[in-house]
Structures are given as C-alpha cells and as structure tokens.
Amino acid sequence: MPEEESAGRPEVSRRRRANAPAGSKKRRDVWVTVEEEAALIARAEREKVTVPNLLVSAALSEGTDSPTERRGIMAELMQLHNLLARSSNNINQLARHANATGEVPVEAGEALKHLRSVARRIDAAIEGLM
Template sequence: MSDEENSHRPNLSRRRRANTPAGTKKRRDVWVTVEEEAALVARAEREKVTVPNLLVSAALAERTDSPTERRAIGAELMQLHNLLARSSNNINQLARHANATGEFPVEAREALKHIRSVAMRIDRAIEGLM
C-alpha cells in the first residue's frame, strides 16, 4: 500500500487516548495484585486500549450506581424471585383444584393478575441494571 493510500486510512490499532489541548494534568499510581494486573491487561487487550485508558474509561463511565446500589438491586431481585416462587406454588394449587373438580377457581384470575405484576416488577428491576 502506498503512503498516500495509507494516509487516508483510519488508524484502527491506535491504543492511546487522543492528547488533550491542555496536556496531562495529574498522574495517579494504582497498586494492584498480580492477578488484578493480569485481568486488567487481558481486558485492555480485548478492548484494544491501554490499561490506564481502561481504568479511566471505567471510572468515568455514565453508569453511576455504587456497589451499595448494586447490592440493593440484587436484594430486590432475590425478593422478586422468592415472591415468584410462592406465587407459582399458589398457581399450581389452583390448577390442581381445577383439574380435580373441573371448575376454574375464581381466585385464579387474581393469582394470574398478581403473577403479571411480579413479572413487570422483575422487568423494571432488570431495566435498572442496564
């Protein structure tokens, strides 16, 4: 490939961040374990960035939830899981009754409505994770 052709091609293997007009202002040293370093290097290679770029990008990402908020979301999902398990048990009991008697219990409509509301809560909790 000629120099002229090469000058019009974007550099897809660029690993450094672009320089800022004011230049670098602060330097931060971060101590990591050997295992953490290996994981950082592997991920940076996968994403084709430098480790410092990876760290800055991750730290400044739009996602603003903290570990505490993520734990709260996890707790909410566990509550929903337990609620869904109990509700499923109720639905099974209603189905057994319907199969044994040939009658559709009036409570089944409310139970199904409840299951739908739990499913919607699960959807909202999942949306909160994204």
C-alpha cells in the same frame, strides 16, 4: 466459614471481595492526597466496602452505580425471585384444583393478576440494570 455460622446472613454483606481462584496476580499502588484519602475512607465506610474494593468497583463498573446500589438491586432481585416462586406455587395449586374438580377456583383471576404484576416488577428491575 462453617455453614451454620453463615446461615441467615446474605453473602452480599461481605466487605472483602471473594478470593480469585488462582490468587491475586497484580498489585497497583495509588497515590492520593490527604483529602482524597479521607474522602475515599468516608465513602468506603458509607458503602460498607474496603477502599481497594471501592476503587476497583468504581473503575470497572459500566454504570455509575455504587456497591450499595448494587446490593440494593441484588436484594430486590432476590425478593422478586422469592415472590415469583411463591406466586408460581399458588398458581400450581389452583391448576391442580381445577384439574381435579373441573372447576376453576374463584381466586384464579386474582392470582393471575398478581403474577402479571410480579412479571412487570421483574421487567422494571431488569430495565433498571441497563
């Protein structure tokens, strides 16, 4: 897919798993009842993944999080990453001003308080993954 087409679309919305470097090595057939098949299809549609992806994710996940929950966690971590980058840029600008003028800007205290709250959110997100 050319870069122009995928610009602005997050990679986490992909329904299929990424191709393995050496290709697919093993295939497993799973026999299910009609009711189980209907439940699998319904859940896969809710999670926006394929049935095989749902089965593999469920079987190999360490926790009980679903693909949708993992996408939510990824989105939160990306948001926190961007927030931390912007906050760090603000702190750098305040430090540059303080070094140039010898005066600490009034906004420095509030900026540091905000940076601490971002750090607490990151800690909470990491704890949520464990």
